[in-house]
Amino acid sequence: MQRSNLALVAGVLGALAIFDAIMGPVLIHLGLVSPMFGFQWLFLLGVLEGLASLVLGLIALRSTRAGNGASGRILAWIGIACGSLMVVVLLATAWPSRNLPPINDITTDLEDPPAFTSDPADLSRDMAYPEAFKDQVRLAYPDLATLPTDAEPARALELAEATARKLGWTVVDSQPTAGTVRAFDTTGIFQFVDDILIRIRPAETSGSQIDIRSKSRDGRGDLGTNAARIRQFQNAYPN
16 A cells, blocks of 8 residues: 555654744754744744644545555644644734734833833844834733832832842843833743833822833734733832
8 A cells, every 4th residue: 555645744744843843942042043043933934834734634634544545644643733733832822912913112101111222232223112103002001001109219219120130030230310220031932032121200299100111122023022021010019
């Protein structure tokens, strides 16, 4: 009995999909490839290979039915299983953020965003807050707002730095004169770096007002990561 070439391709593609999807994060963590390369050219390639193996595996099931004279049904099922797994991974990654805009720079003060004085990545990027993002942030993240605190600015700055460290962020510097704390955070799986700027200003009467900005270094969208980080800080801040 001749083996179905379609089933063979489905099985091989399915196994390759799992391999590429896993090797993306692995090579990133080993420092052998950049986060964007590992995500786009390995993980997403694995997803595409998985989708192809799923389709080809389903077709191969028909050609390897009993009486068709072709073997390889197990390979077809391998392709289907691997492809289905990649679909689940894709949905688990993208579905929660399906209604979020493809933006990667979020702040609690859209009228006067905390301003980076230079590019933390030393790539000469324009660090001005994009005007096009403002309406999208208002619609997608209406809960994000300036955080009021009873602490005076100097104490609020200390608490902000302590909160950032408690959350596992890497604090770059704290500037009492400017009332800012600069930090960055790294995502878990793909190691994307996001720059964070916390700004403390005196409130009109007493206490302080805290604004925060979180901006991704790579990509166009952030799957809601920056907004989630801001919420995490506001919930952890000892107000």
